[in-house]
Amino acid sequence: MPPSLEASSALGGASTTNGPSQPVVALGTQSRLPEFALTGKVVLVSGGARGLGLTQAEALLEAGAIVYALDRLEEPSPDFGRIQKRATDELNTKLEYRRIDVRDTENLNKIITEIADQEGRMDGLVAAAGIQQETTALEYTAKDANTMFDVNVTGVFMTSQAVAKQMIRFGTGGSIVMIASMSGTIANRGLICPAYNASKAAVIQLGRNLASEWGMHGIRVNTISPGYIVTAMVEQLFVEFPERQVEWPKQNMLGRLSKPNEYRGAAVFLISDASSFMTGSDLRMDGGHAAW
Ligand SMILES: NC(=O)c1ccc[n+]([C@@H]2O[C@H](COP(=O)([O-])OP(=O)(O)OC[C@H]3O[C@@H](n4cnc5c(N)ncnc54)[C@H](O)[C@@H]3O)[C@@H](O)[C@H]2O)c1
Known part of the structure; x- marks a missing residue:
């Protein structure tokens, strides 16, 4: 339109x-x-109950999209309610919540099909649901490693697949954005996350492969690789490990950490027609961390 x-x-x-x-x-x-402009477009955001996903959801709403946040939390964060109200009262669109664990493939497909049936279209996905675990490689259990890959890789894969099936059903194409990390490209100094980093490398590679298979349907697939983002969780981490607050900013070219709202524009750019010839790419936004 x-x-x-x-x-x-x-x-x-x-x-x-x-x-x-x-x-x-x-x-x-x-x-x-x-x-x-995303006016009238239907975009899903997994992990959209809080954090980066919710911040990007608000940007998509501001650009005009109808947004459905999918998350495993029973209740989304308090910020969600404020943004939901803003969507209806100020932005002339809507933000909806559907509770789902991305590992539950059957229900994931059911919910995504229901949304597509209800809205009569499916235009985009930001797959931001992810987990993190700090454990050394010698101590990592197979169970924990499998959980990491299940959520961060298979969960992202199956969410994208469910959305792509709807885009193909409508024959309209669409845009899928998967949230990877600079940790998919580098090993973090002083942050021991072997399985997480491997999972994010897998997301970047998955993006290229999905792009290569679904380009023929007009579906674009790209990844965003953020650097360190100061979320509530990271602030809590700084209380536990105060040296990180000093060391981490020194590791990139801008000498500071990022905020969730610095990824708003990237979400709108990649979901919208502004990036219509971009697929199979990773948009690394890390203050130059991985370029050093
Ligand atoms: N915070 C950072 O520094 C940073 C840096 C690079 C990349 N990332 C990535 O950005 C994304 C968002 O992270 P965040 O920092 O906002 O963290 P967050 O924990 O605030 O948000 C992640 C969301 O994903 C949801 N989630 C987790 N497992 C799920 C599951 N199985 N099913 C459905 N929902 C699930 C959580 O409930 C949560 O709402 C993640 O993929 C993360 O790996 C974060």
Whole structure:
């Protein structure tokens, strides 16, 4: 659907906040970078109950998308409610929550099919659900390693597969973004996560392979590799290991750590037509950490 004035309304432009007589100035409208508009598009965000997934979900909503967050948490974080209200009241769209563990492939497919049936389309996925575990390689158990790969690799794979099946059913193509990490490219100094890092390398490689198989259906698949992001969990880690707060920023070229909102633009860029010729790529956003 071509971006229209509807896009400006979803972005808080002329017809909602400023009144009908105001000029349209929002990005993602007919006259300003229309290829970034996501008006009316249906996008799923796994791991969208909190953290990076929720931050990116809000950016997708601001660009006009209808967003469904999928997460295993019984209740999403308190921020979720605020963003959900904002979506309806200010952005002229909606944010919905579906509780699902991405390891439960049967229910994952059931829920994703239901969403597609209900909305009549399926345009995008940000697969952000993931877990992390710090354990040395000599101490890692097979059970823990399998859990890591089950969530971070198979879970991401099966979520993408379920979404791709719907995109192929509608014949519309779409865009899939999988959240990897700079740890899929480098081994972190002073952070011992052998299975996590291997899982993120697998996500990057999975992205290339899914892109190669699904390009013929008009489905693009890319990964984002963030550097260290200061989330609530990382802040807690700094209380336990205060030296990390000093050492980690020194390991990249910008000399600081990132915030979740620094990945908003990347989500909108990759899900939207602004990246229409981009597939099979990894967008590394790590302050130059892995370039050194
Ligand atoms: N925080 C960082 O520094 C950092 C850096 C690079 C990449 N990442 C990646 O970004 C993504 C988001 O991480 P975050 O920092 O926001 O962490 P987070 O723990 O706040 O968010 C992850 C979300 O995934 C959900 N989740 C976990 N396992 C699940 C499962 N089996 N089924 C469904 N949902 C599940 C969690 O409930 C949570 O809401 C992850 O893939 C992570 O590996 C994070």
